[in-house]
Amino acid sequence: MDNRPSDVANQLSDFSSWGVTTDGQLKPDVTAPGGNIYSSFNDNTYGSISGTSMAAPHVTGVAVLVKEYLQKHHPELTPEQVSETVKALIMSTAKPHVNKDTGTYTSPRQQGSGIVDTAAAVSTDLYVTGENGYPSVTLGNVGDQFTFKVTVHNISDTDRTLKMVVNTNTDEVQDGKFTLRPRKLTETVWPEVTVKAHSSQTVTVKVDAQKFAAELSKQMPNGYFLEGFVRFVDPVDDGDIVSLAFMGFRGEFQNLPAVEKPIYNLIREGKNGFYTEVDKENPAVNYSNDATYLATLQNDLLVSQGQRQGRRITVLGIEQNAEGKHVLQLDEKGNVRIAISPNDDGNKDLVEYKTVALRNLVNLRATVYAATDTKHEHPIWEGDAKDLRKNYFDGDSRNLKSYILDNTAWRGQDFNGNTVADGLYDYVISYTPDVPGAKEQYTTFKIQIDTQKPVITSGYIRFKDGNQEFVARKPKDVGQGGILSEKVFYITPFDKKGTMVLTGKDQSGTRALENTHLIKANADGSYTLPKNVDKANIYYLVEDYAGNVDYISLAELVRDQNSGRVKIALKDAKTNQDIDTLYVYRIKNSEGQYVDVDKTKAIHFLQFGHYTAEIFSYDRTELKFISALSQEFDLTEENSFQTITFLANLLEYAPVSVSFNQAVPKTTTVVLKGEDGTSITLPAEKYGQYAFGKKVATGRYTVQVTLPTGYELLEDLVSLLVQPGRNNALRLSIVSKLALLAAVNQQKELVETSRYFNSSADKRKAYDQAFQVAQSALSSKLKQELIDGVLASLEAAGKALNGKDSNVAALKEAMKAYYATTKTGRYANAKEKVRRAYDRAFQEIALLAVDPKVKQDQIDQSLIALATAKSKLNGKATDFSSLKKLVKDERLFQEKNARFIYADKKEKQLIF
Structure with missing residues (x-):
């Protein structure tokens, strides 16, 4: 087998991943051969392979050799120390790689401490660590100038003298992009340091990159790495002995953007995105682009069928142009209008977030606020949180280049599942880089909720150069979502069989298409109509950014140039949705004459002019109008379409039962007073006990209970919310004060009787106090048991009164005695003053004797006074002896005296 050097020997593999870790720690640790390695395969075969599966066994083998070396030559080390020292020796003795293009040390974020050197690792007996004992240094965020400490460890038996050289680099930038090559900043040489045998020496490393700050900050405005190697070399030949990789970030690494703009x-x-390049002149964006945008689901409008079909993903804010490209619709300021219509028509009912994650992040969620809530203090809706790994491309299709996030899907509803009102909202995506100390980051989109379709006003046909031209008057953007497009087109079958719709699938979803032929607008906005095409097959369509569409055939739309259109609408005042009910309206002109309209049509053509629309009749048990029943309007060239909207509330009915805790008089009335002033009298229930009720329209009412004198409602003014789908029951408490009122009224008579005024003082006081409490209870809100208690106390106090009837007979006896006394000399011969005092005492007795309300103590006091006055009478008995003798002598004279005997009878009478 030949031993041939690799063509890419001593080069870092382009597939080898870079550091740092997601939380900013310096990685990798070391570099080892792993590219184009000729290795053993299964079944006794060999082949070339690349990757960590080749580099890892290499490093593992080095670690085994270093461990064996340490156990043999340094038996004093514990197993834990051996494990730590193996890694430290491998990293510290690794040789920093130099980039051949720049002649600068390759970034530690790409190579770690360098290329492993097995021979050095088992022979040097030196290693370098940072302050945390690790053989590389992660500094975190740094300034233009910074310092850190490193420690050189000598585990050999001899002293070692080393020279320290600090190489500081950063990333190279060209034309605004990273070249992935290192750029040298500084190289500083420091005094020699001697490390004693079996000892260590700590030195301070100083880095100064201040002179590069302005340039680097301009090239890399988000911040940049200041990194390199602290190298300890041989003082004689400057040969590398040991080194330590370091890395710091000039800026705020933890707060770098977590997602792409x-x-x-x-x-x-x-600008372009990381994976997406955009034609700035014709900014086309497809749903499949790996970019950050807002997506929605869209379907296809089949005009010939009058329905929607299909379901596909699309980018919000785009429109397909004549060339079939999906182009972002930008205004003059370069802004795009983003709108959805959560009306359950399957077309742009929701919004969800798609993004390119630039780094690992946590707690990504969507939150919605009203646009007026500028401080974002009152969320309307919030989605679940989700963590993400950063997107990256390595040729493996399983590694996505972007995410579309279901947890951010907002369907235009609040926390309670109710559809929010049309208007502008802030759709806020929040997330936090997965780095300790990172601040939460936000991306805010302005979302227009628009559930109202644009309104086609009117149009007419004009003739020009032998052609018919259709002129559409400006449509109305009712929902403020913005008019996205206006189109005029006609539809023909796809084939001779008359196929009007073709369906299919693509990567975006299912599609349903018609054979549509667009008619391009002329320079003045008119449309030249094709000849021999029926106007019933030519359509004018207006669409807003929220996907709401209004369309009509020209056969239905066009009339003469001096006419407009009016639509009478009856809408629910709460939901703004059409109310499906029977009602009759009329339209009269400026002269008060009613005009003929075809009630089977939703929209009516009228000549320009002034009109009044009137609601003539409706079911009052079903509707309650909020708006006036007549509205005036004008149709003009500038305002050729009018929607006259009458607002009403659909009356929902629900049962109401107002019951009482005890029986109430038949004259009791229970009335519900509505917020609009309407009154509903509840009848007494036939089968309910002490209850009044019936079905009433839902809403809030004030309950008014009228009771006869002596009865009282315990509760204050009661509010009742009648809700649909519920048995709306209200329990009230009635207090009967009849018995207490009667007892109080009896007090006037009672206090005039001897039973009261002849009672002992404490009994009367107890009754008076009970009476005062009873009077207060009559004017107070008290429960029945308290009223009953007050009544019982008053009755008990009345029964306790122990007064007896006054002894008037004693007065009469005293009067008789007085008369007898006045006939005695004791009275007659008494001094005048004493006699008068006795007479006055008698007069008091005489007055009391005829007083029906006389009290016993008055009698007793007057009798004592009379007796006292009588005892003071000092008259003596009269001496009648001389008078009697004179009378006797006179009678003897008369019997014997002739003159008397024979005197005249009248004369005798004069004597007697």
């Missing part, structure tokens, strides 16, 4: 940005900036 969107293709929209690259085109605007005049």
